[in-house]
Amino acid sequence: MASMMRAVQEFWVLGLLGQMIVCGFLFFRGHYRKLPFFTAYIVLNICQAAFLYALYAHFGFGSHGARMLAWWSEAGTLILRSLATAEVLRVVLSPYRGIWGLGWRVLCVAFGLVLSFAAIEAGSNLDWAFVLADRGFHLAFAVALVACLLLVRHYSIPIPSAYKALLAGFCFHSCVVVLANTVGKTLFPRESAHYQPIWQAVTTGTYALVQVVWAVALRKPLPAEEKQQARLPASIYQQISPEINQRLRSLNDRLSKFWEPEVSRH
């Protein structure tokens, strides 16, 4: 247990160091102008780390009150995390107005749906409410992000590697938190105190790794914003799209009747 606690502390320091490096790149490279919410997210995380350090130093690591305050402090960072992700996606999709319009709707619907289920589950199990709410948020976040990225791939829209790293980092960390919370709730239903250091080691370790990836991605200047792609009048899409769908529907009808005897044609 003691070695686990030491590992948690080491990962925590590494993560904090990583965040400070990322923050440095954001300010000295001028990325904060392009990514204000992402910058705010990193700054808030550093502030949260200082707050948690003071909290645990004062109340002790095993204090119930300190743990509750720590969970509540997480709410602000989670909100900024969502805004930062939406911001990165907006930067990537800004030259494609129509797809961004579709993308943010996919993001909102997927996030809202999964989060609603998670809220119901967390509400029905008050002992584990914080863990379930945290898992639900990260699950909704990862589902929405992957759905939006699949949409981007569907339309063959290129994502610059720096933004890829930011989005992959967010998603990977969320998936790990979902799995860590599930293992904790399932395998240690009554002895959460035993699992807590393991949970912290896994999540802080992953977060430290993500900071390394982000620092590498942000050490170079971000790609210049693409100009708006040559845009078509909305009327062309409105005219062509339903017609394509009509043709595809007819084609599918023909295919489904492929094995029926054909009526004689004149």
Place this chain on the structure above:
Amino acid sequence: MSLALILFFGIGAVLLLGLAWALWEPRERKKLGSDLGSLDECGQRHVDYLPQIRQALAPMDFDFLLKNASRDLQRRVRRERLRVALAYLAAVRGDFQSLLRTAKVIAAMSPEVAAVQELERLRLTAKFTWHYQMIRWKLLAGLAPVPQLDGLSNLVSGLSVRMEVAMKELGEHAAAAAKLASSVNGRGMDAV
């Protein structure tokens, strides 16, 4: 192992695979820009070769062979007909995918995209893929009435003609946008 553990591990694995697939970019993958360059190819379609394919699959030829040729030759001809039918079906799918790619480019360049239309196209594409695979397997099993491939290609060629008109409009708009951009740049340089 509880059900929840298996379920969430499954979801986590699917999400990580989805993330990797969404961000992975194969070398040969065409970007939107190169898709635009290839739009001119839309006019040339495999359905243009339909008369030749129909000639190759004509039942009269096969009836003649049944009466006059050896069993070996009949078998070889049957194999060749199947090969031609499969190659043709694959080519029609290629045309279908090329048209879908064009539809995606139009969507990407439009200022507004209707979610209902896009979702409907996804559903129809999934349905087409399913039907295509079924027909392919039945052809391979020797159950397919080969000449009916005709109906399939008529629809694709109809769509292709309509898309060519759209591509022409797209080209005109792109040229106008490029002209406008260059004139704006020119003015900017003059001012400096």
